[in-house]
Amino acid sequence: MEYINKILLGDCGDVLKNLPENSVDLIFTSPPYADQRKNTYGGIHPDDYVEWFLPKSLEFKRVLKPTGSFVLNIKERVVAGERHTYVLDLILALRSQGWLWTEEYIWHKKNSFPGKWPNRFRDSWERLLHFTKDKKFKIYQENVMIPIGDWAKDRLSNLSDTDQIRDESKVNSGFGKNISNWVGRKKVYPTNVLYLATECSNKNHSAVFPVELPEWFIKLFTEPGDLVLDPFVGSGTTCFAAMELGRNYLGIDIVEEYIDLSHERLSGVQIRIPSVAEKKGDYSNERVEKNG
Amino acid sequence: MEYINKILLGDCGDVLKNLPENSVDLIFTSPPYADQRKNTYGGIHPDDYVEWFLPKSLEFKRVLKPTGSFVLNIKERVVAGERHTYVLDLILALRSQGWLWTEEYIWHKKNSFPGKWPNRFRDSWERLLHFTKDKKFKIYQENVMIPIGDWAKDRLSNLSDTDQIRDESKVNSGFGKNISNWVGRKKVYPTNVLYLATECSNKNHSAVFPVELPEWFIKLFTEPGDLVLDPFVGSGTTCFAAMELGRNYLGIDIVEEYIDLSHERLSGVQIRIPSVAEKKGDYSNERVEKNG
DNA sequence: GTTCCGCATGAATCGATAG
DNA sequence: ACTATCGATTCATGCGGAA
Numbered sequence: 001m002e003y004i005n006k007i008l009l010g011d012c013g014d015v016l017k018n019l020p021e022n023s024v025d026l027i028f029t030s031p032p033y034a035d036q037r038k039n040t041y042g043g044i045h046p047d048d049y050v051e052w053f054l055p056k057s058l059e060f061k062r063v064l065k066p067t068g069s070f071v072l073n074i075k076e077r078v079v080a081g082e083r084h085t086y087v088l089d090l091i092l093a094l095r096s097q098g099w100l101w102t103e104e105y106i107w108h109k110k111n112s113f114p115g116k117w118p119n120r121f122r123d124s125w126e127r128l129l130h131f132t133k134d135k136k137f138k139i140y141q142e143n144v145m146i147p148i149g150d151w152a153k154d155r156l157s158n159l160s161d162t163d164q165i166r167d168e169s170k171v172n173s174g175f176g177k178n179i180s181n182w183v184g185r186k187k188v189y190p191t192n193v194l195y196l197a198t199e200c201s202n203k204n205h206s207a208v209f210p211v212e213l214p215e216w217f218i219k220l221f222t223e224p225g226d227l228v229l230d231p232f233v234g235s236g237t238t239c240f241a242a243m244e245l246g247r248n249y250l251g252i253d254i255v256e257e258y259i260d261l262s263h264e265r266l267s268g269v270q271i272r273i274p275s276v277a278e279k280k281g282d283y284s285n286e287r288v289e290k291n292g
Numbered sequence: 293m294e295y296i297n298k299i300l301l302g303d304c305g306d307v308l309k310n311l312p313e314n315s316v317d318l319i320f321t322s323p324p325y326a327d328q329r330k331n332t333y334g335g336i337h338p339d340d341y342v343e344w345f346l347p348k349s350l351e352f353k354r355v356l357k358p359t360g361s362f363v364l365n366i367k368e369r370v371v372a373g374e375r376h377t378y379v380l381d382l383i384l385a386l387r388s389q390g391w392l393w394t395e396e397y398i399w400h401k402k403n404s405f406p407g408k409w410p411n412r413f414r415d416s417w418e419r420l421l422h423f424t425k426d427k428k429f430k431i432y433q434e435n436v437m438i439p440i441g442d443w444a445k446d447r448l449s450n451l452s453d454t455d456q457i458r459d460e461s462k463v464n465s466g467f468g469k470n471i472s473n474w475v476g477r478k479k480v481y482p483t484n485v486l487y488l489a490t491e492c493s494n495k496n497h498s499a500v501f502p503v504e505l506p507e508w509f510i511k512l513f514t515e516p517g518d519l520v521l522d523p524f525v526g527s528g529t530t531c532f533a534a535m536e537l538g539r540n541y542l543g544i545d546i547v548e549e550y551i552d553l554s555h556e557r558l559s560g561v562q563i564r565i566p567s568v569a570e571k572k573g574d575y576s577n578e579r580v581e582k583n584g
Numbered sequence: 585g586t587t588c589c590g591c592a593t594g595a596a597t598c599g600a601t602a603g
Numbered sequence: 604a605c606t607a608t609c610g611a612t613t614c615a616t617g618c619g620g621a622a
């Protein structure tokens with residue numbers, strides 16, 4: 001496989017044409033935001049953003065397995081005092097292209113960019129749009145479970161007999177069944193809000209999102225050995241996370257400088273044995289502890 | 293003024309026709325979500341939601357002052373495994389109606405509805421769409437400043453789990469002392485994410501959002517004596533917050549039961565002197581401390 | 585007066601079953 | 604086939620009574 005664990009130079013819409021269809025398990029990417037990175041990407045005008053994106057997402061859809069997921073990290077910028085609608089337009093356009101808009105996760109940033117504006121506050125969240133090709137897709141919810149809240153310690157430490165028998169009485173009350181299910185339970189499922197810090201000053205590369213972000217979705221939507229694609233790979237954070245978790249990766253970028261940066265960053269990565277990598281779930285969950 | 297501090301029965305699109313134009317300073321409302329409250333409201337089909345909403349928002353626009361704000365609390369539901377697009381469509385339609393989509397705030401819910409599904413996690417956030425008629429509008433950012441600085445945040449987040457669990461009281465008490473020192477010293481502006489709990493067990497009235505939510509926007513966008521409108525007033529939380537903060541209110545609902553409920557709830561409210569109400573900022577900010 | 589503990593209550597969603 | 608109803612699942616919070 002010549003496309004496994006590589007960082008390739010070029011427009012992802014072109015490069016991906018050489019990739020066989022249904023070969024990717026997860027696409028996680030943060031495309032250049034409209035007009036945001038003018039220097040490096042040439043700057044796509046907000047009004048042209050959807051038109052620019054659609055040919056690429058068509059290739060994404062071709063190479064993604066039917067059971068795969070496409071996670072898009074994006075946020076609309078302010079234009080003339082208003083939030084521009086290109087992200088909304090993009091969601092609608094992607095649905096017209098055949099994608100299912102399965103969910104919208106939120107990245108709640110712990111430390112957002114500083115600043116003050118007269119008509120708004122600091123922007124402290126970004127969208128993580130989850131698209132799929134099919135209503136059925138691979139998902140491993142147990143991989144991202146988080147420690148149970150403090151309430152459990154007090155409530156479940158000593159259960160009375162009635163608690164364990166309570167089975168028939170209430171129909172509508174939340175815990176109507178039996179609380180004994182909760183005894184010894186240490187972990188619960190997270191929600192669709194991720195509370196993570198931004199990566200501030202990682203000396204060499206300036207990633208736009210913390211490594212925990214792709215980590216979370218890679219663990220949620222793939223197994224070890226699966227292929228993760230980032231078509232706008234930038235400084236390589238997604239590929240770094242994939243490698244670290246024992247997944248294969250493919251990164252693409254049109255800026256040569258980023259290719260070198262990614263290579264450099266990935267060269268030092270120690271690939272963990274899958275079983276060990278999975279255990280790492282604990283660490284990641286600490287970071288997402290506010291997620292609930 | 294016969295529309296000041298009243299709760300009126302009827303369809304807001306009709307009732308508002310009798311209100312003079314440019315008379316409202318803030319509209320804060322949480323309309324019935326599509327199909328969600330079928331038993332109390334009629335239950336609007338997602339596909340018909342925009343069509344149902346637009347005539348009403350046209351009246352909102354007429355009665356709102358040019359300097360006013362319209363804050364819409366809404367969240368799309370899942371239909372056939374997908375997020376439905378009626379909220380996106382509504383945003384676009386409101387812009388066509390002449391509204392400016394100035395900002396999208398996020399309500400990050402502390403306690404979201406429980407449940408487990410095979411393809412998604414619990415939904416823990418809702419949208420707070422901020423529309424205005426003009427690029428220039430009234431905003432009082434100082435009213436919602438947060439007293440906690442970065443020093444405190446780091447201090448808190450650096451506490452180990454065992455510290456927080458075992459010595460919770462110690463930590464809290466010691467911390468409390470310090471807090472008193474910070475009050476009035478260092479304040480920072482919040483972000484566009486509000487981290488609040490839902491009010492679930494308020495036995496008499498089941499509000500769909502906590503009172504802190506309208507409070508925050510009322511303080512941000514109005515002065516004492518201004519008029520706050522909630523055209524889907526429900527259990528009256530918005531009017532309660534307005535009254536409490538020394539603002540005038542107008543509530544409208546099509547369900548008679550809610551009118552009575554609001555009246556009952558508002559009858560016992562003690563109106564605070566504006567200056568005192570503003571001091572209350574500290575208390576409210578505590579609730580929003582995660583907002584940063 | 586505190587603290588502790590039981591308990592009901594959520595703008596939910598999916599899959600299966602019934603009409 | 605297509606819609607309507609129902610059971611199962613899940614977690615944080617505030618209230619009120621008890622210790």
